[in-house]
Amino acid sequence: xxxxxxxxxxxxxxxxxxxxxxxxxxxxxxxxxxxxxxxxxxxxxxxxxxxxxxxxxxxxxxxxxxxxxxxxxxxxxxxxxxxxxxxxxxxxxxxxxxxxxxxxxxxxxxxxxxxxxxxxxxxxxxxxxxxxxxxxxxxxxxxxxxxxxxxxxxxxxxxxxxxxxxxxxxxxxxxxxxxxxxxxxxxxxxxxxxxxxxxxxxxxxxxxxxxxxxxxxxxxxxxxxxxxxxxxxxxxxxxxxxxxxxxxxxxxxxxxxxxxxxxxxxxxxxxxxxxxxxxxxxxxxxxxxxxxxxxxxxxxxxxxxxxxxxxxxxxxxxxxxxxxxxxxxxxxxxxxxxxxxxxxxxxxxxxxxxxxxxxxxxxxxxxxxxxxxxxxxxxxxxxxxxxxxxxxxxxxxxxxxxxxxxxxxxxxxxxxxxxxxxxxxxxxxxxxxxxxxxxxxxxxxxxxxxxxxxxxxxxxxxxxxxxxxxxxxxxxxxxxxxxxxxxxxxxxxxxxxxxxxxxxxxxxxxxxxxxxxxxxxxxxxxxxxxxxxxxxxxxxxxxxxxxxxxxxxxxxxxxxxxxxxxxxxxxxxxxxxxxxxxxxxxxxxxxxxxxxxxxxxxxxxxxxxxxxxxxxxxxxxxxxxxxxx
Amino acid sequence: xxxxxxxxxxxxxxxxxxxxxxxxxxxxxxxxxxxxxxxxxxxxxxxxxxxxxxxxxxxxxxxxxxxxxxxxxxxxxxxxxxxxxxxxxxxxxxxxxxxxxxxxxxxxxxxxxxxxxxxxxxxxxxxxxxxxxxxxxxxxxxxxxxxxxxxxxxxxxxxxxxxxxxxxxxxxxxxxxxxxxxxxxxxxxxxxxxxxxxxxxxxxxxxxxxxxxxxxxxxxxxxxxxxxxxxxxxxxxxxxxxxxxxxxxxxxxxxxxxxxxxxxxxxxxxxxxxxxxxxxxxxxxxxxxxxxxxxxxxxxxxxxxxxxxxxxxxxxxxxxxxxxxxxxxxxxxx
Numbered sequence: 001x002x003x004x005x006x007x008x009x010x011x012x013x014x015x016x017x018x019x020x021x022x023x024x025x026x027x028x029x030x031x032x033x034x035x036x037x038x039x040x041x042x043x044x045x046x047x048x049x050x051x052x053x054x055x056x057x058x059x060x061x062x063x064x065x066x067x068x069x070x071x072x073x074x075x076x077x078x079x080x081x082x083x084x085x086x087x088x089x090x091x092x093x094x095x096x097x098x099x100x101x102x103x104x105x106x107x108x109x110x111x112x113x114x115x116x117x118x119x120x121x122x123x124x125x126x127x128x129x130x131x132x133x134x135x136x137x138x139x140x141x142x143x144x145x146x147x148x149x150x151x152x153x154x155x156x157x158x159x160x161x162x163x164x165x166x167x168x169x170x171x172x173x174x175x176x177x178x179x180x181x182x183x184x185x186x187x188x189x190x191x192x193x194x195x196x197x198x199x200x201x202x203x204x205x206x207x208x209x210x211x212x213x214x215x216x217x218x219x220x221x222x223x224x225x226x227x228x229x230x231x232x233x234x235x236x237x238x239x240x241x242x243x244x245x246x247x248x249x250x251x252x253x254x255x256x257x258x259x260x261x262x263x264x265x266x267x268x269x270x271x272x273x274x275x276x277x278x279x280x281x282x283x284x285x286x287x288x289x290x291x292x293x294x295x296x297x298x299x300x301x302x303x304x305x306x307x308x309x310x311x312x313x314x315x316x317x318x319x320x321x322x323x324x325x326x327x328x329x330x331x332x333x334x335x336x337x338x339x340x341x342x343x344x345x346x347x348x349x350x351x352x353x354x355x356x357x358x359x360x361x362x363x364x365x366x367x368x369x370x371x372x373x374x375x376x377x378x379x380x381x382x383x384x385x386x387x388x389x390x391x392x393x394x395x396x397x398x399x400x401x402x403x404x405x406x407x408x409x410x411x412x413x414x415x416x417x418x419x420x421x422x423x424x425x426x427x428x429x430x431x432x433x434x435x436x437x438x439x440x441x442x443x444x445x446x447x448x449x450x451x452x453x454x455x456x457x458x459x460x461x462x463x464x465x466x467x468x469x470x471x472x473x474x475x476x477x478x479x480x481x482x483x484x485x486x487x488x489x490x491x492x493x494x495x496x497x498x499x500x501x502x503x504x505x506x507x508x509x510x511x512x513x514x515x516x517x518x519x520x521x522x523x524x525x526x527x528x529x530x531x532x533x534x535x536x537x538x539x540x541x542x543x544x545x546x547x548x549x550x551x552x553x554x555x556x557x558x559x560x561x562x563x564x565x566x567x568x569x570x571x572x573x574x575x576x577x578x579x580x581x582x583x584x585x586x587x588x589x590x591x592x593x594x595x596x597x598x599x600x601x602x603x604x605x606x607x608x609x610x611x612x613x614x615x616x617x618x619x620x621x622x623x624x625x626x627x628x629x
Numbered sequence: 630x631x632x633x634x635x636x637x638x639x640x641x642x643x644x645x646x647x648x649x650x651x652x653x654x655x656x657x658x659x660x661x662x663x664x665x666x667x668x669x670x671x672x673x674x675x676x677x678x679x680x681x682x683x684x685x686x687x688x689x690x691x692x693x694x695x696x697x698x699x700x701x702x703x704x705x706x707x708x709x710x711x712x713x714x715x716x717x718x719x720x721x722x723x724x725x726x727x728x729x730x731x732x733x734x735x736x737x738x739x740x741x742x743x744x745x746x747x748x749x750x751x752x753x754x755x756x757x758x759x760x761x762x763x764x765x766x767x768x769x770x771x772x773x774x775x776x777x778x779x780x781x782x783x784x785x786x787x788x789x790x791x792x793x794x795x796x797x798x799x800x801x802x803x804x805x806x807x808x809x810x811x812x813x814x815x816x817x818x819x820x821x822x823x824x825x826x827x828x829x830x831x832x833x834x835x836x837x838x839x840x841x842x843x844x845x846x847x848x849x850x851x852x853x854x855x856x857x858x859x860x861x862x863x864x865x866x867x868x869x870x871x872x873x874x875x876x877x878x879x880x881x882x883x884x885x886x887x888x889x890x891x892x893x894x895x896x897x898x899x900x901x902x903x904x905x906x907x908x909x910x911x912x913x914x915x916x917x918x919x920x921x922x923x924x925x926x927x928x929x930x931x932x933x934x935x936x937x938x939x940x941x942x943x944x945x946x947x948x949x950x951x952x953x954x955x956x957x958x959x960x961x962x963x
Contacts, residue, residue: 025805027814027821043917045732046724056670056694106892136691138674182952195695196726215735219812250807250911252709253791257799257806299932453952486924487663489672525682532689535675600867 005601025263026245032629033357035241035622036254037065037613038268042248050198052132052209055138058198061221061614062176062213065248065353067126067622069181070232072105074612074617075341076353077299077509077610078601079238079536081620084352085512088232089119089182090204091156094170096557100162103169104135107156108305110213112230114204115185121152126185128160134194142172167554168515175616176299176508176516178560181205207233208244214316218531219247231324233623238597240625249476259285261283266600266613267591271459272337275589282535284594288611289603291399292392293339293410296603296611297585299509301343302461304451304468304581305500309529312498313450319578321426322449322499324379325475326468327418329388331583335460336468338392342385342412346574347567348585349412351509356564357571358413366415366489372422373429374540382414389401409603420475426593439476452491452500455483462584465501486593492530502535504580509610513558514567522550541579549573588612599624637951643949651939655932656709660702664926667724691722696722710931718933721903729933732918737937739809740914743830743906744899747837752892754838755845759880762846763853764872775846782843790836790909797832805829807911831912835904845888852884890949898943900938 026034038269040334049058052065060328062142072090080086091110095104110508111119120360128150131143146169150162162169172182184203191197202212208222220284224239225231228478233239249255249264256274258264260282270278278285287294304322306313313319332340346356365380385405388411393400424434431442439447449472453465465481469505472479484491496519506517520535523542529535556562574580592600599609601621610622670692675685693699697708697719712719718729758778762771782787798806805811810825856862857880865875904916915934922930 026812027815027825043911043913043921045918045921046727049724049727053687054725057675070918125737136688137697140691141687142681144686144687149943202935214808214812215816216739217807218808218911243814247812248807248911251908254794254798254807254911260799262800348834419884486926490663490668493672495666518684534685535672574880627799 003187007211012110024454029243033242034245035243035249035265035597035625036263037063037266038249038264038487039220039246040268040614044156044248046222047213047215047220048200049198049216050202051194051197053137053139053183054195054197057216059220061246063208063222063244064476065178065204065616066206066210066613066619067222067244068206068210069174069616070111070205071179071181071337072260073170073179073284074175074416075508075511076608076617077176077615078511078621079352079609081413081624088175090173092213093559094590096167096169100167100169101166102162103160105158105160105173105502108232109234110154110230112227113184113186114209114225114227115184117184117203118250119182119205120155121158122155123182123185125152127180128182130183130188130194130340136195139172139231142180146172152154165554168513168519169559170558171516177614178616186360187200191522205231206619207231207239211243217248219245219308221245233619234618236623239622240597240627241622247411258589260597262593263428265593265595266611267589268613270589270591271612272339275339275591276337278591282300282593286594286600286602287589287591288601289410291401292396293336293341293587294591295336295339295341295587295589297341297348298373298487298610298612299348299350299353299507299585300503300581300586301348301505302464302501302586303346303505305497306504306505306581307495307499307540308542308579309495309540314449315430316577317373317426317430318432321423321430322472322477323416323578323581324419324423324426324582325471325473325477327417328384328415328583329391330471331464331467332388333391335584336587338388338396339587339589340388340412341410341587342388342415342584343577343582344380344413344415345571346505346580346582347514347571348505348507348509349506350585353507353509356512357568358381358408361568361571362413364572365575370422372425374406374425378418379416379419379424380414381417385411385413386413390411392411405600418471435445437476438478446478447476448498450480450482450487450498451482452482452497454488454501455485455487457488460587461501466498466519492538493531494537495531500538502538503586504538505582506536511558512564512567513553514563515553515558516569518550518567521546523547539579541577541580543573543574543577546570594628596628597625598628599626630815632873633954636954639758640947640950644943647943648940651943652713652932652936653926654705655935656928659928659931659935662926662928664924666696666926666928667698667928669723670922682861694721696725698700700919704763715935718936719924719929721927721930723922723930729930732930732932733915733937736913736915736918737900739912740903740907740916743914744831744837744903745896746830747834747841748892748895748899751838751841752845752888753881755842756849756885756888757879758842759846759849759851760853760876760884763850763884764857764876766854769835775850778846779844782847784840786836786840787905787909790833790906793836793839794909796929804832806832809913829912830871833903833906833912837906844893848891849881849884849888852887853880856880856884889951893945894947897942898938900941951961 035413039062041061044059046058070089074086074088076084091106091108097119131137131140148163151159187321207226207228211221211223213220222244224242228234228239249258251271254276255267256272256277259267263569288296306319328342330340341349347353366382368380370379385407388409389400392478398432401410433440441447451465451469453460453462468483469479494498508516517536521537525534526540526542549566553566609617637911671689676913720726721729721732758774762775765771781916794806797804809829862879865879908915919934
């Protein structure tokens, strides 16, 4: 017994003697010069692998693609550091010939790799040709599909000759999260098999170089280059943080604890509850919005996606009926605890889209008439965003904005009125019948709808799906959620769903062009039932009217105003046909701690970029952040 | 051939059969999963980027070739066994082309270290307390200890882990809550690194010991309660042998035999990993690797981890079977 007591006492003394272990998570780096960021990829299995051109071999958002990679252009999902469009390695915008079969790129000079070799057109030609002759690299296929030849007439000019007209070929080299990153020719030309080369230690084209990494994949440390002026960020000034750590802090609860202890400067994403805890308990933590709803609306649009190859959903009146049975306010509360930014149209309500699409189409939406089979109704309610704000005000007080503009930014504008009577008429017009409290399909079977959700891997979307299932069930439809967990990707691609809570709309955010997702919605890419569908037309929508819009977009330039007009035509068509029921932006609870750093992007004062730190675009934060101490 | 050699040979054959069947089951189950590693890779590669459908179809075809997923299941099965027989589980499909054995080799020492320390600590403390509680049945202190141990034992592990985490990571933040060592520390046999590893292991080990100690405690107390009623114990007491000697040499030593069997089984199963512990404490190890492999549909890696576990548990059982007749004369080899 004496030994036991001694042991317990010794353990207690030892713990008391070592409190500093918990306070200093990093060894040998000055905390006030170090930015600590969450890497949402978690623990990297293959930590020593930095060859980002080998698909899925190692980590990407370990800082590798944010801080060490570069390419021709960036489009910012918000306002940008000096505008949405950023010429990065290119000195100007892409130059196409008249029929879009040739693209010329003028390169910026004076840019150097971290080992002192100058970046030139030879690197671009090498990157392109290596992808063209090697199957299985990350961008092999798009190069092989598009490029006939590439040449470098001089050190700072590259000319791509294309196999067929492509007015959006430059998108391959334009960062929206990522893009084709340039390879160092002088390193890779000595490698026999580029798919089996780890590129460790990586030669960087960004403003940082690899300092060290955890062989177990928990953390990666990057150090500002001494010659940062010779990188494309150099023109914006010196990087603020000398060191940037990307780490896996663990599940959402631990991220919150780590930030409360000031051991994690940027949380990539946490739960709504985690965000509310930080807002309440930490004076130095802030989200994209200083107050409610805090989260950044990413240019991604969660929606109820129908499987349009399922006979039940072929009639647009059925799809509309299901849309009018949704009470979006309840979905907003269930999914994001009210912190959702809703959208009635198939465009994420974020970046410049609200000015390009949501505001200009408001009048059209208000006047939009839907024929239920018995009467015509105007289903759009432009006040739902305000109603959500009013609903939250009693509990959240001054945090809820009051001006119409701020409410629209935070909670979205309008949505469809929940209208069970109109839904009844629409279903009856589509030959559905009701027996007792149960709806039957035209062939007399119970109207059963399975809503596939991802489960605890994506709780926000899962809660939205559960609420929608409940609302449909209350109306007499046999609706249930079906939790897919890790099989979601396969089920979505295989069309193994009635409806699925996911997204098939992703946009640039800062640019109105919709080709980023819309081109893949052309009917030429729709797979037969049972076959794997290529991204992103998960709903397998085939429409001659849509094809016409897409084909017209292909013939006009990226910045051509006609492209925006065609985008609005798409929006109207999608409202009329309702192939997906748009719900809201994918709001990300990125939380930034201002204990050690200031200058984070924010909705109110300086929306210079999307704060979500796994985006390649987040590199600009490094030149805006300044130490507080 | 004597009886023991025959017995050992039979056990060895059983061992080989169990390992063969186990690895085959792991292969079949993983290949029956609806998660396709190629689709996972395509999804990861295109989740954010701008890629045309034509290009994605081409990427899908290339990945099937590179991952060796072309051809029928029988061909893949034959290649699998050719590799396994030389200890090679092929490349990981979610960290291609890194070999599965490299990934397991990197993660395994952390899991083995964590779980062997916590298993042995729980075994030692549980048996010691259980033995004392069984022998000194009237001690109030030991009754309280017994109550405490039994109160913690039925609580689900993840709750105990979270309580420990919040208590020592937030309320009284004296211990690190994540990782196996400090960020940017230099690896090596130096005091800084060793202390860092030890400090990071305290919370996960404590949580495992708190939950694990109860089983050993109750088993040992029950065994000792039976042993103390044996004639030879009564005889020793009547003969004036000291209580300490009776407890150590006569009671606990005899009661320990079935507990040692349990220990060997527990040590064998440490190769399964501690999935919840590693997730909650962000500790590096085989459990995190396994979860990640399952989500990615990386069946090469799942089969590799499962095989290590099958071999480890089977080896532990084989070891017990072979050693038992030598240690305990009451176990007869027929």
